[in-house]
Amino acid sequence: MKIFITTSFFLLACLFGQGEEAAEANTAFDEPSQKTTKNREHMQAIDGVAAVVGERVVLKSDINQTLAMAIFQQKLNPQEDLSKIEKLKKEITKSIVNRKVVLAMAELDSIEVSDKEVDRALDQQVDNIVAQAGSEEAAEKALGQPLRTFRREYWYEIKDMLITQKYQQTLIGNVSVSKKDVNLFYKTYKDSIPDFPTTIKLRHLLLKVVPSKKQEDKTVAFLEDLRKRILDKKNTFEDLAKQYSQDPGSKTSGGSLGFVRRGSLVTPFEAVAFTLGPGEISKPVKTEFGYHIIETQEVRGDRIRVRHILMSAPVTDADESNTYKKASTIKDSSTTISLFLDMVNNHTMDEQTKKTGGSLGWINPQTYPVPEFGAVLGKIEKGVCAGPVRSELGYHLLWIESIKTGGGASLQIHWNEIEALALNKKKALWFQAWVAGARKNFFIHINK
Numbered sequence: 001m002k003i004f005i006t007t008s009f010f011l012l013a014c015l016f017g018q019g020e021e022a023a024e025a026n027t028a029f030d031e032p033s034q035k036t037t038k039n040r041e042h043m044q045a046i047d048g049v050a051a052v053v054g055e056r057v058v059l060k061s062d063i064n065q066t067l068a069m070a071i072f073q074q075k076l077n078p079q080e081d082l083s084k085i086e087k088l089k090k091e092i093t094k095s096i097v098n099r100k101v102v103l104a105m106a107e108l109d110s111i112e113v114s115d116k117e118v119d120r121a122l123d124q125q126v127d128n129i130v131a132q133a134g135s136e137e138a139a140e141k142a143l144g145q146p147l148r149t150f151r152r153e154y155w156y157e158i159k160d161m162l163i164t165q166k167y168q169q170t171l172i173g174n175v176s177v178s179k180k181d182v183n184l185f186y187k188t189y190k191d192s193i194p195d196f197p198t199t200i201k202l203r204h205l206l207l208k209v210v211p212s213k214k215q216e217d218k219t220v221a222f223l224e225d226l227r228k229r230i231l232d233k234k235n236t237f238e239d240l241a242k243q244y245s246q247d248p249g250s251k252t253s254g255g256s257l258g259f260v261r262r263g264s265l266v267t268p269f270e271a272v273a274f275t276l277g278p279g280e281i282s283k284p285v286k287t288e289f290g291y292h293i294i295e296t297q298e299v300r301g302d303r304i305r306v307r308h309i310l311m312s313a314p315v316t317d318a319d320e321s322n323t324y325k326k327a328s329t330i331k332d333s334s335t336t337i338s339l340f341l342d343m344v345n346n347h348t349m350d351e352q353t354k355k356t357g358g359s360l361g362w363i364n365p366q367t368y369p370v371p372e373f374g375a376v377l378g379k380i381e382k383g384v385c386a387g388p389v390r391s392e393l394g395y396h397l398l399w400i401e402s403i404k405t406g407g408g409a410s411l412q413i414h415w416n417e418i419e420a421l422a423l424n425k426k427k428a429l430w431f432q433a434w435v436a437g438a439r440k441n442f443f444i445h446i447n448k
Contacts, residue, residue, distance in 0.1 A: 067088065068142075093446060196408075196414050201403075202398060215314055220291055223311055241309045269294065292311075
């Protein structure tokens with residue numbers, strides 16, 4: 001169940017949607033100790049309050065907003081799935097109550113996250129929602145509110161979630177499993193462990209298909225002409241963005257990115273945007289996404305309201321052909337792993353894997369984000385440079401280092417994977433017990 005951010009490996013699934021044994025141990029009304037007061041009892045009846053956790057309250061609107069997201073993400077039908085939605089609502093309420101407990105404990109230990117971390121996580125969440133919905137309009141319809149409103153209201157939820165995750169990591173960091181623990185976990189759960197997929201230890205070299213200087217010059221000249229038309233008041237920035245911008249996320253809103261904080265934009269874009277005065281329009285600026293003309297509309301401290309027009313220089317058939325030929329030449333020269341690593345160091349355009357010799361680690365070819373890998377990896381040999389393979393990223397040369405056969409769980413073949421499952425299970429149970437103990441420190445009431 002993906003209700004919040006997807007980065008927590010068991011916090012949501014195991015803690016905030018606790019197992020049955022934990023649910024039995026923690027009832028909807030935890031009897032307070034001597035701290036119970038009539039004032040707290042009065043708070044229970046306040047309209048709009050779904051639950052009380054110590055000095056904190058959980059609003060019905062918090063529950064309903066998260067529920068709306070969950071209904072959308074799980075593709076539930078409010079007319080047909082009423083029982084599922086009611087059960088989901090109870091799980092969400094319990095999860096938020098537990099999160100309030102963890103937050104209160106984290107506050108005592110001075111756990112903090114930066115605004116930049118929150119912004120980045122919120123952007124990821126919104127991107128996931130839009131991708132799942134198919135468009136911003138569909139996402140807004142499913143959520144029942146504009147994305148700008150959702151961002152503003154959900155920002156604090158994301159911050160709370162990041163704090164709980166960070167605190168969780170500090171608490172479970174020393175939890176480990178022994179060989180005996182792994183063997184016991186396997187003996188207990190081997191019949192319920194799903195089959196493992198075949199995985200491949202893979203390296204790659206990436207050559208992106210880049211436009212020629214002639215095409216880039218044409219794109220820059222076109223954007224300079226758009227800028228002149230705006231400055232001469234022949235056209236508005238908004239109209240030209242809707243007509244020409246290649247940024248699908250802002251095109252329909254006239255290029256507007258709304259208010260953004262310093263540090264949330266790619267560096268070349270931000271370096272210009274934060275130096276412009278209100279109403280100024282930049283000359284074309286190059287980033288990894290293409291070329292932009294930028295208008296900073298408003299400045300509020302470390303936040304600006306900004307819009308842009310993005311255009312990428314088109315690649316030609318000649319650009320495509322030249323890149324393929326270069327990849328083929330590199331392949332012919334990569335007859336050993338040592339030579340392949342040298343070629344990665346000198347030619348790859350994947351900066352994230354360049355320092356590790358193009359290593360992608362162990363991957364499942366069938367679920368890897370580059371689907372073209374899954375189509376070819378069953379047809380190429382281990383220890384041989386293969387390719388070029390075309391993906392939307394460019395041309396890849398591939399080197400298979402090792403293959404781990406999938407199938408039913410086996411300690412001999414899948415020890416590392418089973419060890420990870422055993423560790424996650426132990427961490428989940430440990431933290432679940434910790435939360436059960438932490439709840440005893442607070443007055444907790446959930447309104448019916």
